[in-house]
Amino acid sequence: MGRSMTKPVLDVQGLTVRLPAGADRVNAVENVSFAVAPGEIVCVVGESGSGKSVTAHAVMGLLPPGQLTATAGRILLEGDDLLQKSPAEMRRIRGDRISMIFQEPMTALNPVMQVGDQIAEVLDIHTKLNERERRQRVLDVMQSVHLPEPERLIDVYPHQLSGGQRQRIMIAAALVLDPVLLIADEPTTALDVTTQAQILDLIRRLQQERGLAVILITHDMGVIAEMTDDVVVMYLGHEVEKGPVDAIFHAPRHPYTRSLLRSIPSVLAEPRARLATIAGSIPHPYARPPGCPFHPRCPDYIRGVCEKSFPAEVAIGERHDVACHLYTTGAAAAA
Numbered sequence: 559m560g561r562s563m564t565k566p567v568l569d570v571q572g573l574t575v576r577l578p579a580g581a582d583r584v585n586a587v588e589n590v591s592f593a594v595a596p597g598e599i600v601c602v603v604g605e606s607g608s609g610k611s612v613t614a615h616a617v618m619g620l621l622p623p624g625q626l627t628a629t630a631g632r633i634l635l636e637g638d639d640l641l642q643k644s645p646a647e648m649r650r651i652r653g654d655r656i657s658m659i660f661q662e663p664m665t666a667l668n669p670v671m672q673v674g675d676q677i678a679e680v681l682d683i684h685t686k687l688n689e690r691e692r693r694q695r696v697l698d699v700m701q702s703v704h705l706p707e708p709e710r711l712i713d714v715y716p717h718q719l720s721g722g723q724r725q726r727i728m729i730a731a732a733l734v735l736d737p738v739l740l741i742a743d744e745p746t747t748a749l750d751v752t753t754q755a756q757i758l759d760l761i762r763r764l765q766q767e768r769g770l771a772v773i774l775i776t777h778d779m780g781v782i783a784e785m786t787d788d789v790v791v792m793y794l795g796h797e798v799e800k801g802p803v804d805a806i807f808h809a810p811r812h813p814y815t816r817s818l819l820r821s822i823p824s825v826l827a828e829p830r831a832r833l834a835t836i837a838g839s840i841p842h843p844y845a846r847p848p849g850c851p852f853h854p855r856c857p858d859y860i861r862g863v864c865e866k867s868f869p870a871e872v873a874i875g876e877r878h879d880v881a882c883h884l885y886t887t888g889a890a891a892a893a
Protein backbone atom coordinates (compact mmCIF):
# COMPACT_ATOMS: atom_id res chain seq x y z
CA MET A 559 0.00 0.00 0.00
CA GLY A 560 1.38 3.46 -0.83
CA ARG A 561 1.66 5.98 1.98
CA SER A 562 -1.31 8.31 2.09
CA MET A 563 -2.11 11.43 4.12
CA THR A 564 -3.25 9.14 6.94
CA LYS A 565 -1.66 10.02 10.25
CA PRO A 566 0.94 7.38 11.18
CA VAL A 567 0.21 4.87 13.91
CA LEU A 568 3.87 5.00 14.93
CA ASP A 569 6.27 7.90 14.34
CA VAL A 570 9.85 7.39 15.56
CA GLN A 571 11.75 10.68 15.55
CA GLY A 572 15.49 10.90 16.16
CA LEU A 573 15.66 7.91 18.50
CA THR A 574 19.00 7.46 20.27
CA VAL A 575 19.71 4.58 22.67
CA ARG A 576 22.89 4.69 24.75
CA LEU A 577 25.06 1.84 25.97
CA PRO A 578 26.74 2.17 29.38
CA ALA A 579 30.30 3.25 28.69
CA GLY A 580 31.47 5.35 31.60
CA ALA A 581 32.34 8.84 30.41
CA ASP A 582 32.34 7.79 26.77
CA ARG A 583 29.34 8.38 24.54
CA VAL A 584 28.52 5.06 22.92
CA ASN A 585 25.16 4.62 21.25
CA ALA A 586 23.57 1.34 20.22
CA VAL A 587 21.07 3.31 18.10
CA GLU A 588 21.62 6.88 16.93
CA ASN A 589 19.16 9.36 15.43
CA VAL A 590 16.82 6.80 13.85
CA SER A 591 13.55 8.05 12.36
CA PHE A 592 10.75 6.30 10.50
CA ALA A 593 6.96 6.10 10.51
CA VAL A 594 4.38 3.33 10.03
CA ALA A 595 0.91 4.12 8.71
CA PRO A 596 -2.27 2.08 9.32
CA GLY A 597 -2.33 -1.00 7.10
CA GLU A 598 1.34 -0.63 6.22
CA ILE A 599 4.36 -2.91 6.72
CA VAL A 600 7.73 -1.26 7.26
CA CYS A 601 10.74 -3.57 7.24
CA VAL A 602 13.83 -2.76 9.29
CA VAL A 603 16.74 -4.70 7.81
CA GLY A 604 20.43 -5.16 8.53
CA GLU A 605 22.98 -7.65 9.82
CA SER A 606 23.02 -8.85 13.42
CA GLY A 607 24.34 -6.00 15.54
CA SER A 608 22.84 -3.26 13.38
CA GLY A 609 20.43 -2.06 16.08
CA LYS A 610 17.18 -3.46 14.69
CA SER A 611 16.05 -5.30 17.82
CA VAL A 612 17.22 -2.50 20.12
CA THR A 613 14.96 -0.13 18.16
CA ALA A 614 12.04 -2.55 18.52
CA HIS A 615 12.63 -3.00 22.25
CA ALA A 616 12.74 0.78 22.68
CA VAL A 617 9.32 1.05 21.01
CA MET A 618 7.98 -1.69 23.32
CA GLY A 619 9.50 -0.10 26.43
CA LEU A 620 11.54 -3.25 27.01
CA LEU A 621 15.07 -1.84 27.12
CA PRO A 622 16.90 -3.59 29.99
CA PRO A 623 17.34 -1.09 32.85
CA GLY A 624 20.95 -0.12 33.45
CA GLN A 625 22.07 -1.62 30.15
CA LEU A 626 20.36 0.47 27.47
CA THR A 627 18.77 3.89 27.86
CA ALA A 628 16.81 5.98 25.36
CA THR A 629 18.49 9.39 25.63
CA ALA A 630 16.98 11.36 22.75
CA GLY A 631 14.09 11.43 20.34
CA ARG A 632 10.41 10.64 20.48
CA ILE A 633 8.38 7.49 19.88
CA LEU A 634 4.84 8.60 19.08
CA LEU A 635 2.10 5.95 19.17
CA GLU A 636 -1.05 7.60 17.83
CA GLY A 637 0.39 10.88 19.11
CA ASP A 638 1.40 9.63 22.59
CA ASP A 639 5.15 9.79 23.32
CA LEU A 640 6.03 6.37 24.70
CA LEU A 641 9.38 7.62 26.02
CA GLN A 642 7.44 9.78 28.48
CA LYS A 643 5.38 6.88 29.83
CA SER A 644 6.03 5.29 33.22
CA PRO A 645 6.77 1.54 33.46
CA ALA A 646 3.22 0.99 34.75
CA GLU A 647 1.74 2.89 31.80
CA MET A 648 3.86 0.89 29.35
CA ARG A 649 2.62 -2.38 30.89
CA ARG A 650 -0.93 -1.25 30.09
CA ILE A 651 0.06 -0.38 26.51
CA ARG A 652 2.00 -3.59 25.75
CA GLY A 653 -0.26 -6.37 24.56
CA ASP A 654 -3.17 -3.96 24.21
CA ARG A 655 -2.09 -1.25 21.74
CA ILE A 656 1.31 -2.71 20.77
CA SER A 657 2.28 -6.37 20.53
CA MET A 658 5.47 -8.16 19.56
CA ILE A 659 6.29 -11.52 18.04
CA PHE A 660 9.68 -12.57 19.38
CA GLN A 661 12.40 -14.47 17.53
CA GLU A 662 12.41 -17.78 19.38
CA PRO A 663 9.03 -19.26 20.38
CA MET A 664 10.65 -21.95 22.54
CA THR A 665 12.37 -19.22 24.55
CA ALA A 666 9.40 -16.86 24.68
CA LEU A 667 6.82 -19.54 25.56
CA ASN A 668 6.64 -21.06 29.03
CA PRO A 669 7.43 -24.79 28.60
CA VAL A 670 5.32 -25.87 31.62
CA MET A 671 2.21 -23.85 30.76
CA GLN A 672 -0.51 -24.84 28.33
CA VAL A 673 -0.47 -22.65 25.23
CA GLY A 674 -4.07 -21.56 25.62
CA ASP A 675 -3.32 -20.21 29.09
CA GLN A 676 -0.33 -18.32 27.70
CA ILE A 677 -2.52 -16.60 25.09
CA ALA A 678 -5.12 -15.87 27.77
CA GLU A 679 -2.55 -14.13 30.02
CA VAL A 680 -2.97 -10.95 27.99
CA LEU A 681 -6.74 -11.13 28.49
CA ASP A 682 -6.29 -11.62 32.23
CA ILE A 683 -4.22 -8.43 32.43
CA HIS A 684 -6.22 -6.16 30.13
CA THR A 685 -9.86 -7.32 30.25
CA LYS A 686 -12.56 -8.36 32.69
CA LEU A 687 -13.71 -11.36 30.65
CA ASN A 688 -14.78 -14.40 32.63
CA GLU A 689 -13.14 -17.81 32.14
CA ARG A 690 -15.61 -18.99 29.51
CA GLU A 691 -15.31 -15.75 27.53
CA ARG A 692 -11.52 -15.84 27.71
CA ARG A 693 -11.44 -19.42 26.43
CA GLN A 694 -13.72 -18.55 23.51
CA ARG A 695 -11.59 -15.51 22.63
CA VAL A 696 -8.48 -17.72 22.65
CA LEU A 697 -10.15 -20.32 20.42
CA ASP A 698 -11.25 -17.59 18.00
CA VAL A 699 -7.77 -16.10 17.67
CA MET A 700 -6.19 -19.55 17.31
CA GLN A 701 -8.57 -20.25 14.45
CA SER A 702 -7.75 -16.87 12.86
CA VAL A 703 -4.04 -17.81 12.64
CA HIS A 704 -4.93 -21.16 10.98
CA LEU A 705 -4.04 -23.47 13.86
CA PRO A 706 -5.70 -26.84 13.18
CA GLU A 707 -8.05 -28.27 15.82
CA PRO A 708 -7.84 -25.31 18.22
CA GLU A 709 -10.13 -27.12 20.71
CA ARG A 710 -7.39 -29.74 21.12
CA LEU A 711 -4.32 -27.56 20.80
CA ILE A 712 -5.52 -25.04 23.38
CA ASP A 713 -4.62 -27.51 26.15
CA VAL A 714 -1.23 -28.75 24.91
CA TYR A 715 2.27 -27.64 25.89
CA PRO A 716 4.78 -25.91 23.59
CA HIS A 717 6.98 -28.99 23.14
CA GLN A 718 3.99 -30.85 21.68
CA LEU A 719 3.77 -28.43 18.75
CA SER A 720 5.82 -28.03 15.59
CA GLY A 721 7.97 -24.92 15.09
CA GLY A 722 5.40 -23.39 12.77
CA GLN A 723 2.57 -24.07 15.24
CA ARG A 724 4.56 -22.49 18.07
CA GLN A 725 5.10 -19.39 15.98
CA ARG A 726 1.37 -19.25 15.24
CA ILE A 727 0.72 -19.41 18.99
CA MET A 728 3.03 -16.40 19.39
CA ILE A 729 1.12 -14.54 16.68
CA ALA A 730 -2.21 -15.46 18.29
CA ALA A 731 -1.01 -14.13 21.67
CA ALA A 732 0.15 -10.91 19.99
CA LEU A 733 -3.19 -10.34 18.24
CA VAL A 734 -5.71 -11.49 20.83
CA LEU A 735 -6.50 -7.88 21.88
CA ASP A 736 -6.45 -6.36 18.37
CA PRO A 737 -3.45 -4.03 18.79
CA VAL A 738 -2.88 -1.12 16.41
CA LEU A 739 0.82 -1.96 15.98
CA LEU A 740 2.50 -5.35 15.59
CA ILE A 741 6.28 -5.77 15.75
CA ALA A 742 7.59 -9.02 14.25
CA ASP A 743 11.22 -9.54 15.30
CA GLU A 744 12.80 -12.14 12.97
CA PRO A 745 9.55 -14.15 13.03
CA THR A 746 10.86 -16.95 10.78
CA THR A 747 14.14 -17.70 12.60
CA ALA A 748 14.93 -21.44 12.72
CA LEU A 749 11.92 -22.38 10.55
CA ASP A 750 12.22 -24.36 7.33
CA VAL A 751 11.69 -22.52 4.05
CA THR A 752 8.11 -23.74 3.53
CA THR A 753 7.06 -22.79 7.07
CA GLN A 754 8.80 -19.42 6.73
CA ALA A 755 6.68 -18.64 3.68
CA GLN A 756 3.51 -19.71 5.49
CA ILE A 757 4.25 -17.50 8.52
CA LEU A 758 5.08 -14.47 6.36
CA ASP A 759 1.92 -15.02 4.29
CA LEU A 760 -0.08 -15.23 7.53
CA ILE A 761 1.34 -11.95 8.85
CA ARG A 762 0.60 -10.26 5.52
CA ARG A 763 -2.98 -11.58 5.45
CA LEU A 764 -3.68 -10.54 9.05
CA GLN A 765 -2.18 -7.12 8.39
CA GLN A 766 -4.49 -6.62 5.41
CA GLU A 767 -7.60 -7.96 7.14
CA ARG A 768 -7.11 -5.97 10.35
CA GLY A 769 -5.54 -2.81 8.96
CA LEU A 770 -2.55 -3.34 11.25
CA ALA A 771 0.57 -1.24 11.22
CA VAL A 772 3.46 -3.73 11.17
CA ILE A 773 7.20 -3.44 11.75
CA LEU A 774 9.00 -6.46 10.32
CA ILE A 775 12.57 -6.88 11.54
CA THR A 776 14.90 -9.13 9.58
CA HIS A 777 18.47 -9.59 8.40
CA ASP A 778 17.25 -11.28 5.20
CA MET A 779 16.53 -8.97 2.27
CA GLY A 780 15.05 -11.93 0.42
CA VAL A 781 11.94 -12.12 2.63
CA ILE A 782 10.75 -8.56 2.16
CA ALA A 783 10.28 -8.02 -1.59
CA GLU A 784 6.65 -9.14 -1.55
CA MET A 785 5.97 -8.33 2.11
CA THR A 786 6.68 -4.70 2.79
CA ASP A 787 5.76 -1.18 1.77
CA ASP A 788 8.79 0.73 3.03
CA VAL A 789 12.30 -0.39 4.04
CA VAL A 790 14.69 1.05 6.63
CA VAL A 791 18.28 -0.21 6.22
CA MET A 792 20.35 -0.03 9.42
CA TYR A 793 24.06 -0.46 10.01
CA LEU A 794 25.70 -0.31 13.44
CA GLY A 795 22.88 1.70 14.98
CA HIS A 796 22.43 4.16 12.11
CA GLU A 797 19.81 4.24 9.40
CA VAL A 798 21.79 4.41 6.16
CA GLU A 799 18.96 4.24 3.63
CA LYS A 800 15.17 4.23 3.71
CA GLY A 801 12.44 4.41 1.14
CA PRO A 802 9.68 2.54 -0.69
CA VAL A 803 10.45 -1.12 -1.29
CA ASP A 804 10.55 -0.71 -5.09
CA ALA A 805 13.16 2.05 -4.83
CA ILE A 806 15.28 0.06 -2.36
CA PHE A 807 15.22 -3.07 -4.53
CA HIS A 808 15.48 -1.53 -7.98
CA ALA A 809 17.51 1.62 -7.31
CA PRO A 810 19.49 1.06 -4.08
CA ARG A 811 21.87 3.95 -3.37
CA HIS A 812 23.90 3.06 -0.30
CA PRO A 813 26.82 0.63 -0.85
CA TYR A 814 25.63 -1.38 2.17
CA THR A 815 22.13 -1.79 0.71
CA ARG A 816 23.63 -2.89 -2.60
CA SER A 817 25.83 -5.41 -0.79
CA LEU A 818 22.85 -6.84 1.08
CA LEU A 819 20.92 -7.24 -2.16
CA ARG A 820 23.85 -8.95 -3.89
CA SER A 821 23.95 -11.50 -1.08
CA ILE A 822 20.44 -12.80 -1.87
CA PRO A 823 20.67 -16.27 -3.47
CA SER A 824 19.32 -16.27 -7.01
CA VAL A 825 17.54 -19.13 -8.76
CA LEU A 826 19.16 -17.87 -11.99
CA ALA A 827 22.71 -18.26 -10.70
CA GLU A 828 25.01 -20.91 -12.09
CA PRO A 829 24.84 -24.15 -10.04
CA ARG A 830 28.31 -23.65 -8.56
CA ALA A 831 28.33 -19.87 -8.53
CA ARG A 832 29.83 -18.34 -5.38
CA LEU A 833 27.33 -16.48 -3.22
CA ALA A 834 28.23 -12.79 -2.89
CA THR A 835 29.27 -11.78 0.62
CA ILE A 836 30.12 -8.52 2.38
CA ALA A 837 33.80 -8.22 3.26
CA GLY A 838 34.60 -8.23 6.98
CA SER A 839 32.03 -8.23 9.76
CA ILE A 840 29.99 -5.67 11.64
CA PRO A 841 32.07 -4.30 14.55
CA HIS A 842 31.00 -4.06 18.18
CA PRO A 843 29.51 -0.65 19.13
CA TYR A 844 32.42 -0.11 21.54
CA ALA A 845 34.82 -0.53 18.59
CA ARG A 846 32.87 1.63 16.16
CA PRO A 847 35.03 3.09 13.38
CA PRO A 848 35.17 6.90 13.09
CA GLY A 849 33.08 8.66 10.50
CA CYS A 850 30.76 6.45 8.48
CA PRO A 851 30.81 3.11 10.35
CA PHE A 852 30.58 1.14 7.09
CA HIS A 853 33.70 2.65 5.52
CA PRO A 854 36.14 -0.18 6.49
CA ARG A 855 33.95 -2.63 4.53
CA CYS A 856 32.75 -0.29 1.79
CA PRO A 857 33.68 -0.96 -1.86
CA ASP A 858 33.13 2.75 -2.63
CA TYR A 859 35.19 4.13 0.27
CA ILE A 860 36.45 7.68 -0.33
CA ARG A 861 39.76 8.08 1.46
CA GLY A 862 40.02 11.23 3.52
CA VAL A 863 36.25 11.70 3.54
CA CYS A 864 34.38 8.65 4.81
CA GLU A 865 36.46 8.22 8.00
CA LYS A 866 36.07 11.90 8.95
CA SER A 867 32.35 12.23 9.71
CA PHE A 868 29.02 10.47 9.49
CA PRO A 869 27.32 11.64 6.28
CA ALA A 870 24.24 13.84 6.29
CA GLU A 871 21.00 12.27 5.09
CA VAL A 872 20.20 13.27 1.51
CA ALA A 873 16.79 13.05 -0.20
CA ILE A 874 17.23 11.40 -3.60
CA GLY A 875 13.63 10.64 -4.51
CA GLU A 876 10.11 10.64 -3.16
CA ARG A 877 10.49 9.41 0.45
CA HIS A 878 13.86 7.89 -0.54
CA ASP A 879 16.76 9.05 1.65
CA VAL A 880 20.36 7.92 1.93
CA ALA A 881 23.19 8.78 4.33
CA CYS A 882 26.36 8.36 2.27
CA HIS A 883 29.27 10.62 1.34
CA LEU A 884 28.85 9.57 -2.29
CA TYR A 885 25.86 11.92 -2.38
CA THR A 886 27.41 14.78 -0.38
CA THR A 887 30.67 14.94 -2.35
CA GLY A 888 29.36 14.49 -5.87
CA ALA A 889 31.13 11.12 -6.20
CA ALA A 890 27.97 9.06 -6.74
CA ALA A 891 28.21 9.12 -10.53
CA ALA A 892 31.65 7.56 -10.44
CA ALA A 893 30.75 4.86 -7.90
